[in-house]
Amino acid sequence: MKIYKFLQGGQPRFGVLEEPGTVRTMKTSPFEGSIEMGEETWPLSSLVLLPPTVAHPRIFGVGLNYKSHILETGRPLPEIPSIFMKPDTALIGHGQSIVYPSASTVVHYETELVAVIGRKARSVACEDALHYVLGYACGNDVSERTIQRKEMSLGLMTVGKAFDTFAPVGPCIDTSVDPSKLRMRGRLNGVVVQDCQTSDLLFGVDALVAYLSKSITLMPGDLIMTGTPGGIGPLKPGDIFEIDIEGVGVLRNDVIGDNT
Structure with a gap:
């Protein structure tokens, strides 16, 4: 099942891809428990x-989490995940623009799989953990x-x-894929990088x-950006970056200059 969030009548709505190209609205948020479908x-x-x-999720990031990428840097494999956080003001959706900061000279893309938490999780065992992911x-x-x-x-x-705008996530949540067996590609202006x-x-x-739930109660809608593989590189205004994950979809964002 693919779940989308979108604007309709000026209000955020959730819906499910019912057939190719058609989304059926949901009466309730998928983060409220059972899913109830609407008519539209x-x-x-x-x-x-x-x-x-959700409107204001917590966004957890993970550094150095692809083995091949870590080994090519010459660093040892970490014993625990390297966790950082992004503010929800960094969050944008599919089709929205990444704003290149006016004082910056080096801004990079990082292609990642994002796990979306579906229900409250505290001190969960590894073997049970995926049951808490929507x-x-x-x-x-x-x-x-x-x-x-x-830093x-x-x-x-x-x-x-x-x-701001440094956490594009989308285009939807896919509830059926196996997160351990996915091909993930990043394309810069159409070229696979x-x-x-x-x-x-x-x-x-x-x-x-x-690991996170041992010390932090994870809440519905929290996002875990799971890390990037090798091949990271620079973005510039005018670029279009696409993230294509097998079974999930394609997230596309352009890059614009900061006019503030």
Whole structure:
């Protein structure tokens, strides 16, 4: 099942892809428990898509989580996940623009699988963890490297990951895919620049949910951006970046200059 969030009549709505190109509205949010379908249907192509989650989710990021990417940097495999957070003001949906900060010179794309938490999770076992995940979306952990490198020299990652529009997520939540067996590709202006299998994750979705829930109560709508493979590179205004995850869909965002 593919769940979309979109604007209709100026209000956010959730809907399910009923057949190719058609979305049927839901009477309730998928984060409220049982899913109840409505009567209205809309052409998917006519909808303004929103990030498929609650209004103000917490966004957890994971650094250095693809084994091949870690080994190519020459670093040892970490013993625990390297967790950071992005503010919800960084969140944008499919088709919205990534704003390139006016004072920046190095901004990178990062193709990622996003786990969307479906129900409250606290101290869950790894073998039970996926039962707390509603589904999966595409995500781009956009990063300002100049600031990030200075922050990392101090042992943290905060502002470099946190600019407005630096967390595109979408286009939908797919509830049926196996997160450990997905092909994931990033395309810059139509050219594939990242191509990997999620089987290369060091800490899978189950391990990340279990790890975080030991100390943090995960809530419905929370997002876990699970890390990026090798092939990261720069963005510039005028670029279009697409994230294509097998069985999930394609997240597309353009890059514009900061006019503020």
